[in-house]
Amino acid sequence: MNCNEVRELISPYIDNMLEPSQMMEVEKHLLTCDACKNEYNYFTLISSSLKNLPEVELPEEFDAILRDELIKTKETKRIVAKKKRWIRYSSVAAIFLVGIFSIAMYNEMDTGNPKNIEKINPAKTLMKSVPAAADPNASPASNNVEDQKNEEVINPDIETMEITPDIQEPRTLMKTQSLDEEMIQYLALLDDLHKDEKYTLIDWALESPQVYIINIELETNNEMGAVSYEVLSYRGQDGKLWKIE
């Protein structure tokens, strides 16, 4: 072994941390090499000087101070655990409340539905208001009965959407909402036909080009003064109006 190699091993040699074979090599070298022996001597001196430093004693007050600190720590632990528990419980409570609230809101919406449907049907409300306005003398009772009848008859939207496909038929044909000149002509004829009577225009449609179907609701009075309503259909064609039986 050369000096460079030995120098690296002197420190672990002092601490007995070398393989037996290495130990022997270093020992042999140190016997003959003064420079390395010098290094060895200084390392040993430093090491033993540090080893011989006087013992440090733990101050007496340490135990009492530590005990105080431990008790304080326990208190803090308890408070923190309490806080954590509180937060957990209030979160659960909050979620629970939100759940109840949502269900309540949902129920509220559910019961509201029929009203909503009634509201969005302007046609119905429009039709309903007209006959009532037309006959202020009608008794409330009869009005109710007739209202019910009206509901069956008056509301074309509901009829077309739900119940009777045959009544729906003409409406599936070419429907025009706008009043063209021919239509105006037929309406005038209709007016003439029922000039002393009260009627309401329900709707109209084109059955085929230049053939108009017009539906009206005619109000009739019998001798007793009771009011009844009749739905009449007319076909307008070639400038003439025919009643459809």
Add this chain to the structure above:
Amino acid sequence: MAINEMEKALIKKAILGDEASFETLIFSCKGKAYSIAFRYLRNQEDAMDALQESFIKIYRHLDKFNFESSFNTWVYRIVVNTCNDMIKKSKARPQIEELNKHSHETYEVDIPDTGLLPEEKLINKEETIYILQCLEKIQQEHKEVLILRDIQGFSYEEIGNLLNCNIGTVKSRISRARQKMKEVYLMEQN
């Protein structure tokens, strides 16, 4: 191992909040723990602070002890880390007169009456002061391993445990540290 069983029982009780069990648990290691802290930080006040801080940490995190090392080793490791943290923090605020002040303090606190003759005590004192002065002049990384190896007597393996490095690293660090100490030792003499 009987000692381990007793240790486990004490740890369990301490986790449940029994201070007395904790005090018994640390009885065998608190002296050495203080010694380590004192050598790292060089004065009683800081060493006491470090020790308190370490033991409170240990008390609060007892449930995290995984029994992989011995309990005492775990304690010493925490003390070493706490001291190194304190040293890093204090380095942000440099202190000029530190060396002289601490040598003086060391002298005051450390020299117990070991039954030596007066002349021997005097030589010892001087040697003590001198070697500690040299120790101050080398970097923390090297100082640390000499404290643990030569002053505290830990084995290379134990030091690897405390500093979380392998034995090869420990070996070379101690070797470098001694080389540096020799350089300073010679320089200071002149």
